[in-house]
Amino acid sequence: DTGVSQNPRHKITKRGQNVTFRCDPISEHNRLYWYRQTLGQGPEFLTYFQNEAQLEKSRLLSDRFSAERPKGSFSTLEIQRTEQGDSAMYLCASSSRQVPPRDEQFFGPGTRLTVL
Amino acid sequence: QQQVKQSPQSLIVQKGGISIINCAYENTAFDYFPWYQQFPGKGPALLIAIRPDVSEKKEGRFTISFNKSAKQFSLHIMDSQPGDSATYFCAATGRKLIWGLGTSLAVNP
Numbered sequence: 001d002t003g004v005s006q007n008p009r010h011k012i013t014k015r016g017q018n019v020t021f022r023c024d025p026i027s028e029h030n031r032l033y034w035y036r037q038t039l040g041q042g043p044e045f046l047t048y049f050q051n052e053a054q055l056e057k058s059r060l061l062s063d064r065f066s067a068e069r070p071k072g073s074f075s076t077l078e079i080q081r082t083e084q085g086d087s088a089m090y091l092c093a094s095s096s097r098q099v100p101p102r103d104e105q106f107f108g109p110g111t112r113l114t115v116l
Numbered sequence: 117q118q119q120v121k122q123s124p125q126s127l128i129v130q131k132g133g134i135s136i137i138n139c140a141y142e143n144t145a146f147d148y149f150p151w152y153q154q155f156p157g158k159g160p161a162l163l164i165a166i167r168p169d170v171s172e173k174k175e176g177r178f179t180i181s182f183n184k185s186a187k188q189f190s191l192h193i194m195d196s197q198p199g200d201s202a203t204y205f206c207a208a209t210g211r212k213l214i215w216g217l218g219t220s221l222a223v224n225p
Contacts, residue, residue, distance in 0.1 A: 042215035091159050107159035
């Protein structure tokens with residue numbers, strides 16, 4: 001399977017705990033995106049990497065959120081001191097400007113976070 | 117400010133009918149307009165996309181109509197099937213995707 005993969009698929013945690021999610025993009029894609037989606041809403045942009053550089057962060061991304069893409073391949077999204085309002089589906093997508101189809105974002109299956 | 121406005125919010129269609137979802141955008145710098153299909157508990161999947169130099173694109177039962185002067189584009193699903201029941205999102209992008217709020221489509225058997 002050469003699509004975008006995300007782990008874990010589901011995470012249940014208690015308020016105040018830290019969680020980390022992983023995204024493995026399509027191998028030839030240099031762009032990686034994180035989104036958050038709550039029930040009945042469209043995905044909300046969180047942050048974006050081109051290779052290992054984090055080029056943009058949404059104002060939605062508070063100081064408790066941090067994302068890394070250390071070698072320009074997989075990425076991690078960490079949420080510290082989780083709150084119930086963090087409960088959502090966290091989606092990862094990847095794309096490439098060089099590899100056709102250009103700019104098309106391919107999404108992973110998401111990680112569903114539930115904060116109790 | 118919603119840069120991509122999508123309507124209707126929900127849609128019920130009989131099997132075999134035509135489903136039509138409309139979107140309007142504001143930013144003339146947008147240069148790529150994808151539609152995504154999302155089933156419950158799954159990530160969005162790219163359905164069909166169009167660039168502004170083309171007025172229509174058809175892939176199987178799915179057609180995008182694009183009106184650059186009106187800054188509007190729409191998705192038509194011909195011969196709608198119960199398996200098409202999902203949430204559909206339009207989007208537009210320059211550097212990053214700007215999403216519509218989604219349309220929940222139900223196709224009755």
